[in-house]
Amino acid sequence: MSQVDNAALSAHLSHVLIVMVNTTLPANIGSALRAMKTMGLSKLVLVAPKTYPHPDIDALAAGATDLIEQIEIVDTLEQAIQDCHLVFGTSARSRTIPWPLLDVRPAAEKAMQAVTASHQEIAVIFGREDRGLTNEELALANYHVTIPVNSDYGVLNVAQAIQIICYEMRMAAMARVEQQPDPKATMQVLDGIEMEWDEPLVTHAQMEQFYPHIEKMLAEIEFMDPKNPRLLPLRLRRLFGRIQLDRMEYHLLRGIFSRVQALNNGSWKKSSTTSTQDEDQDNA
Amino acid sequence: MSQVDNAALSAHLSHVLIVMVNTTLPANIGSALRAMKTMGLSKLVLVAPKTYPHPDIDALAAGATDLIEQIEIVDTLEQAIQDCHLVFGTSARSRTIPWPLLDVRPAAEKAMQAVTASHQEIAVIFGREDRGLTNEELALANYHVTIPVNSDYGVLNVAQAIQIICYEMRMAAMARVEQQPDPKATMQVLDGIEMEWDEPLVTHAQMEQFYPHIEKMLAEIEFMDPKNPRLLPLRLRRLFGRIQLDRMEYHLLRGIFSRVQALNNGSWKKSSTTSTQDEDQDNA
Numbered sequence: 001m002s003q004v005d006n007a008a009l010s011a012h013l014s015h016v017l018i019v020m021v022n023t024t025l026p027a028n029i030g031s032a033l034r035a036m037k038t039m040g041l042s043k044l045v046l047v048a049p050k051t052y053p054h055p056d057i058d059a060l061a062a063g064a065t066d067l068i069e070q071i072e073i074v075d076t077l078e079q080a081i082q083d084c085h086l087v088f089g090t091s092a093r094s095r096t097i098p099w100p101l102l103d104v105r106p107a108a109e110k111a112m113q114a115v116t117a118s119h120q121e122i123a124v125i126f127g128r129e130d131r132g133l134t135n136e137e138l139a140l141a142n143y144h145v146t147i148p149v150n151s152d153y154g155v156l157n158v159a160q161a162i163q164i165i166c167y168e169m170r171m172a173a174m175a176r177v178e179q180q181p182d183p184k185a186t187m188q189v190l191d192g193i194e195m196e197w198d199e200p201l202v203t204h205a206q207m208e209q210f211y212p213h214i215e216k217m218l219a220e221i222e223f224m225d226p227k228n229p230r231l232l233p234l235r236l237r238r239l240f241g242r243i244q245l246d247r248m249e250y251h252l253l254r255g256i257f258s259r260v261q262a263l264n265n266g267s268w269k270k271s272s273t274t275s276t277q278d279e280d281q282d283n284a
Numbered sequence: 285m286s287q288v289d290n291a292a293l294s295a296h297l298s299h300v301l302i303v304m305v306n307t308t309l310p311a312n313i314g315s316a317l318r319a320m321k322t323m324g325l326s327k328l329v330l331v332a333p334k335t336y337p338h339p340d341i342d343a344l345a346a347g348a349t350d351l352i353e354q355i356e357i358v359d360t361l362e363q364a365i366q367d368c369h370l371v372f373g374t375s376a377r378s379r380t381i382p383w384p385l386l387d388v389r390p391a392a393e394k395a396m397q398a399v400t401a402s403h404q405e406i407a408v409i410f411g412r413e414d415r416g417l418t419n420e421e422l423a424l425a426n427y428h429v430t431i432p433v434n435s436d437y438g439v440l441n442v443a444q445a446i447q448i449i450c451y452e453m454r455m456a457a458m459a460r461v462e463q464q465p466d467p468k469a470t471m472q473v474l475d476g477i478e479m480e481w482d483e484p485l486v487t488h489a490q491m492e493q494f495y496p497h498i499e500k501m502l503a504e505i506e507f508m509d510p511k512n513p514r515l516l517p518l519r520l521r522r523l524f525g526r527i528q529l530d531r532m533e534y535h536l537l538r539g540i541f542s543r544v545q546a547l548n549n550g551s552w553k554k555s556s557t558t559s560t561q562d563e564d565q566d567n568a
Contacts, residue, residue, distance in 0.1 A: 098480045196382045259507045
């Protein structure tokens with residue numbers, strides 16, 4: 001491991017986005033940048049930071065000023081992760097229904113497998129200093145990730161957590177550094193298995209059109225009460241977030257939702273059936 | 285590894301079902317039993333064997349006669365695997381659309397993880413001597429499994445393939461023999477991750493009610509042409525087979541299909557909405 005191909009290592013780690021949500025202390029942003037730089041990560045996105053810019057950021061990012069220039073500031077978490085395929089939310093544990101939950105090491109291995117085998121873009125989301133991520137924010141993640149800590153001793157602060165996750169990302173990247181990303185665009189990682197696939201996986205942004213679509217359809221056929229949906233939207237997110245849909249499956253399902261909506265509002269006529277059928281089947 | 289808890293080992297391996305479809309030569313059944321016994325497996329199911337019983341079976345099963353008495357004979361592959369949670373089909377490669385495909389070692393590790401972490405029942409399906417499994421039979425599997433062979437040298441016969449898969453199952457079981465099956469009924473393995481879960485996974489038999497239901501619904505709303513469905517049913521099987529639905533998700537989706545059908549044939553009236561809503565949400 002002493003002799004490492006740093007170019008390949010940086011290439012792998014460049015697929016990992018660190019996202020900090022509503023950070024209060026500029027010092028934590030600076031410390032995060034330093035933690036990232038020590039491990040070879042470079043992309044930080046700040047979602048509506050409380051204070052930015054601020055001299056403390058530059059002070060604590062000592063030697064990582066090049067990363068400061070690359071910082072991206074966005075208004076919403078959705079904007080931050082829209083181009084990612086695999087999203088990890090840092091959390092002690094989901095407070096509603098159990099979510100696919102990984103310790104930091106297997107999470108980093110899963111991330112680097114996705115990067116090296118199928119060029120996926122990864123995001124790791126960190127919450128507020130005082131109360132972490134909301135359940136709504138956690139529901140945007142495919143997986144939740146935890147860092148094993150001595151519960152008698154308390155929890156890590158956000159900068160420490162970023163340090164450990166960046167470290168495990170680097171370790172996982174080093175283990176795969178001999179492995180060049182697979183040129184075959186049809187290679188995918190599903191269920192942790194690297195395999196030949198006939199379709200690319202969809203991005204988070206596409207899934208954020210998928211969930212409102214299925215929920216709207218379910219509301220229209222009164223299967224779900226939009227004023228009181230209970231756990232239904234969350235269960236749908238956990239279900240389809242677990243699968244990682246490919247493009248064909250995505251269009252197939254959305255085509256079905258649209259057909260049900262058209263059926264429900266009476267706009268669908270048999271004459272339109274054939275075309276829809278063809279449209280969905282031509283790709284199949 | 286020299287000192288192994290054989291009781292625990294047998295307990296793990298007792299969750300693995302070997303299924304042989306339309307076997308022609310009784311000698312292969314006898315050899316399969318012997319291969320199984322040498323590795324500590326005991327459950328063989330024969331789907332419509334060409335010749336049974338036959339003295340060659342007893343001859344080649346020498347010393348495995350106790351397993352002969354446990355052989356189960358069924359008419360269809362569906363009957364053989366109905367109580368299983370995780371089904372592997374042995375195949376060179378899917379001939380239609382790519383299916384989740386594993387080499388025998390990771391497949392055995394996945395199987396033993398499912399057994400030790402969440403008491404899942406496993407089936408490994410082997411095809412005919414001359415032409416293996418049909419695409420229809422392969423589509424019943426969650427995963428396809430291959431044995432790496434020297435392609436210049438040709439393929440293994442069915443008894444050799446069973447020998448190698450039983451061997452890898454034993455190796456994987458030994459690696460987990462210290463691990464007693466988790467008593468928590470809420471523990472599940474999803475995406476290869478062992479995690480807390482709030483619902484048990486559904487069985488193959490339940491999924492065999494799921495697929496006809498979604499296909500019937502899609503035919504009724506004319507999204508799929510039952511006379512010419514093309515790859516749609518296969519894509520649906522690959523999609524939902526990949527997820528391993530839990531019980532709640534299963535009832536949720538089937539509830540949606542039923543609502544769409546009722547909407548389509550006009551039998552659904554708003555008065556019935558609330559009850560359906562409650563029924564699905566009470567569990568949620």
